[in-house]
Structures are given as C-alpha cells and as structure tokens.
Amino acid sequence: MIRLENIAWAPPGKGRATILDGVSFEVPSASYAVLMGRTGSGKTSLLEILCGLRAPISGTVWIDEREVTSLSPGERGIGYVPQDGALFPTLTVRQQIGFGLRMRGVPAPEIEARVLEAANRVGVSALLDRTPPGLSGGERQRVALARALVVKPSVLLLDEPLASVDEETQDDLMDLLQKTQREHRITVLHVTHSRREAVGLGEWHLQLEGGRVLVKNIGI
Numbered sequence: 001m002i003r004l005e006n007i008a009w010a011p012p013g014k015g016r017a018t019i020l021d022g023v024s025f026e027v028p029s030a031s032y033a034v035l036m037g038r039t040g041s042g043k044t045s046l047l048e049i050l051c052g053l054r055a056p057i058s059g060t061v062w063i064d065e066r067e068v069t070s071l072s073p074g075e076r077g078i079g080y081v082p083q084d085g086a087l088f089p090t091l092t093v094r095q096q097i098g099f100g101l102r103m104r105g106v107p108a109p110e111i112e113a114r115v116l117e118a119a120n121r122v123g124v125s126a127l128l129d130r131t132p133p134g135l136s137g138g139e140r141q142r143v144a145l146a147r148a149l150v151v152k153p154s155v156l157l158l159d160e161p162l163a164s165v166d167e168e169t170q171d172d173l174m175d176l177l178q179k180t181q182r183e184h185r186i187t188v189l190h191v192t193h194s195r196r197e198a199v200g201l202g203e204w205h206l207q208l209e210g211g212r213v214l215v216k217n218i219g220i
Contacts, residue, residue: 004026004046022059023213027187032188034191036195039193047157047191078153080159084163096147098111101115122146122180145176
C-alpha cells in the first residue's frame with residue numbers, strides 16, 4: 001500500500017513556486033497504479049519523495065501501514081527504477097543488480113544467489129559480465145528492474161521505464177512488468193506520458209495537475 005497525505009514540496013531556493021501542493025492519494029496493496037501529468041508537473045519529485053530522495057515541506061508518506069516520512073531510502077522497503085535506468089557506467093550487470101544488497105550488508109553468497117534469481121526473472125542471465133555501454137535500451141531497463149526487485153520490495157516505483165525503447169520492446173517489458181507485479185503481488189506506481197502504457201498496465205489511474213492529484217479512478 002502507498003498513501004500520501006497532504007504532501008507539499010517546492011524546489012530549493014527563496015521564492016521558488018510550490019510544485020506539489022496538498023497531494024493526497026492511496027494505492028491499494030498489490031495493485032498497479034499509473035500516474036500521468038504534464039512535463040514539469042512534479043511526477044518525478046513525487047516519486048523521489050516516496051522513496052526518500054527528497055523531503056517534503058509538509059505531509060506524510062505511508063508504506064504498508066507504516067509512516068516512513070523521516071526514514072532513509074534503504075529503510076522504506078521500496079524498489080525504484082529512475083528515468084533511463086540510471087545504471088552505473090563502469091559496473092557489470094552482476095554488480096549493478098547486487099548493488100542494493102551490498103549496501104545492506106547482505107553476505108556475498110546470498111547476494112550471488114539473489115542476483116542470479118533476479119537476472120533470470122527478467123531475462124538478463126546471459127548479460128551478467130557485461131557493462132551498460134554494451135547493452136541495448138531494453139536490456140538496460142531489464143537490468144534496472146532486476147536491481148530494484150532483488151531487494152524484494154513490497155512497493156515498486158517506476159519513472160518513465162519504457163520511454164527510451166522501441167514499441168516492440170515496450171510490449172515485451174509491459175508483459176514483464178505485469179507478470180512480475182501479479183506473481184509477487186507488488187504495489188506499483190508507474191509514471192508515464194503514454195496513454196498506451198496507462199491503459200495496458202494500470203488498474204488505478206492518477207492525474208497530477210496544478211500540484212494536486214485531480215483525477216483518480218479505476219479502469220480508464
């Protein structure tokens with residue numbers, strides 16, 4: 001479950017206009033929600049507040065009935081795929097996927113087993129010793145997804161995960177996202193500009209406009 005209550009946020013700097021102003025909504029557990037809105041409306045900032053990379057001016061963040069507003073990203077139980085995957089350019093796919101586990105102090109044998117499991121789940125087992133410059137756009141997104149899933153999150157945040165790939169690859173990744181969400185009953189919040197993605201994936205549809213979520217309904 002994801003719940004935001006009266007979230008407000010403005011960019012740093014005196015006199016900067018508020019981007020998010022009283023944002024409140026809830027995404028039920030084990031459901032797939034899609035968030036849409038114009039460029040600059042605050043969608044990415046909202047995801048970063050959810051995962052702890054930005055602090056709101058006011059309001060509270062709840063994950064699975066637990067208030068996490070003041071917790072660090074690693075304490076929130078969230079997997080996050082930023083725009084374009086944001087892979088580390090010099091790390092191998094194996095190292096990319098295991099990064100979050102190493103930061104959490106997971107023993108090396110367990111890291112290896114979980115990396116192999118996650119890589120197999122998203123279809124990148126054959127790429128484990130390669131680095132991002134040798135990967136296609138779709139392969140990079142699969143690696144980023146594996147990196148987010150390997151920590152076994154209850155909530156997955158996706159920021160334009162299909163924007164940089166062709167339509168055929170989008171179809172493959174949409175199938176993967178849908179299958180992963182259903183099999184593991186993860187609560188997903190997926191930011192996109194694509195109505196095609198929204199219709200194909202979203203059980204819940206949210207519209208961010210004027211600093212607030214103005215539309216919320218099921219099955220658009």
